[in-house]
Amino acid sequence: MELVPEKKPNLRIKRVIGVMSGKGGVGKSTVAVLLAQALAARGEKVGVLDADITGPSLPRLLGVDSFRAESDGQRLFPIVNEEGIKVLSINLFNEEEDQPVIWRGPLLGKAIAQFWADTEWGDLDYLVVDFPPGTSDVVLTALQTIPFSGIVMVGTPQNYVSMIVRKSVRMASMLKAPVLGFVENMATMVCPSCGEEVRLFDDGGSGGASGGAGGEASRLGLPLLAELPWRKEVAQARSLRWTVLPEAARKDADRIADAVGLALSDAEKTASRATAL
Ligand SMILES: Nc1ncnc2c1ncn2[C@@H]1O[C@H](COP(=O)(O)OP(=O)(O)OP(=O)(O)O)[C@@H](O)[C@H]1O
Numbered sequence: 001m002e003l004v005p006e007k008k009p010n011l012r013i014k015r016v017i018g019v020m021s022g023k024g025g026v027g028k029s030t031v032a033v034l035l036a037q038a039l040a041a042r043g044e045k046v047g048v049l050d051a052d053i054t055g056p057s058l059p060r061l062l063g064v065d066s067f068r069a070e071s072d073g074q075r076l077f078p079i080v081n082e083e084g085i086k087v088l089s090i091n092l093f094n095e096e097e098d099q100p101v102i103w104r105g106p107l108l109g110k111a112i113a114q115f116w117a118d119t120e121w122g123d124l125d126y127l128v129v130d131f132p133p134g135t136s137d138v139v140l141t142a143l144q145t146i147p148f149s150g151i152v153m154v155g156t157p158q159n160y161v162s163m164i165v166r167k168s169v170r171m172a173s174m175l176k177a178p179v180l181g182f183v184e185n186m187a188t189m190v191c192p193s194c195g196e197e198v199r200l201f202d203d204g205g206s207g208g209a210s211g212g213a214g215g216e217a218s219r220l221g222l223p224l225l226a227e228l229p230w231r232k233e234v235a236q237a238r239s240l241r242w243t244v245l246p247e248a249a250r251k252d253a254d255r256i257a258d259a260v261g262l263a264l265s266d267a268e269k270t271a272s273r274a275t276a277l
């Protein structure tokens with residue numbers, strides 16, 4: 001099979017953003033949801049596709065876990081949350097939230113392809129795709145099937161994490177998905193009592209509270225899109241609903257959305273210059 005087969009565009013979706021990492025538990029889903037919420041709060045039409053079939057977390061984070069998505073046998077219909085975000089996740093089809101999905105790779109890949117091609121997304125300004133960790137079959141299928149406008153890499157500033165994130169960066173590049181930059185998550189922690197911002201990892205990096213921004217991003221050779229500090233309200237929230245988020249977290253989300261918007265415009269300009277040549 002060709003590594004980069006022809007990707008089928010959906011002309012009703014203007015921009016597709018993947019949130020990846022390679023490493024598990026570094027904040028991909030958190031960043032995907034904050035980004036989607038910030039875009040929706042600006043009046044954009046937003047959808048979120050949960051590509052994490054075996055560890056889906058988006059229904060809860062977007063406050064739709066008590067709903068069930070429907071299918072007419074041909075098309076899948078996403079659930080629309082209170083902020084107007086359309087959500088599709090395997091957990092929205094399971095009877096019970098804790099029902100495991102025990103499928104082999106090809107079946108997982110088929111689910112992703114269906115989520116992309118057979119879903120009634122309608123007109124969207126942005127579709128945000130939350131990736132599972134790793135560089136497995138599902139990640140490969142998603143990158144081969146979905147024509148991403150850009151990929152946002154997420155990581156924490158720890159050496160072994162950088163090594164794993166680099167694998168994802170290389171994989172995305174090999175599959176012709178443009179990497180927009182890096183969101184450095186949890187480099188610092190905002191103390192819930194005094195508000196002081198302290199570094200969480202002593203990795204010799206230079207980003208965050210103790211030094212110049214973007215140590216990790218520059219180590220990865222990527223532009224730094226935004227820094228997202230650890231916040232108690234985010235860690236303890238059952239869902240990341242826009243109205244429930246504290247103002248500081250909404251500002252974090254806005255910074256991510258601003259940076260992603262700029263990086264996408266740059267990537268689009270570069271692509272159109274290349275086409276004109
Ligand atoms: N900036 C943050 N502040 C506080 N808690 C955070 C932050 N980012 C992530 N977390 C917490 O860390 C945990 C992992 O985050 P998340 O689920 O977003 O990571 P992930 O990369 O999507 O994980 P997985 O690889 O399992 O999909 C969650 O409990 C989340 O609430």
Ligand SMILES: [Mg+2]
Nearest residue numbers: 028029052057
């Ligand atoms: Mg996740």
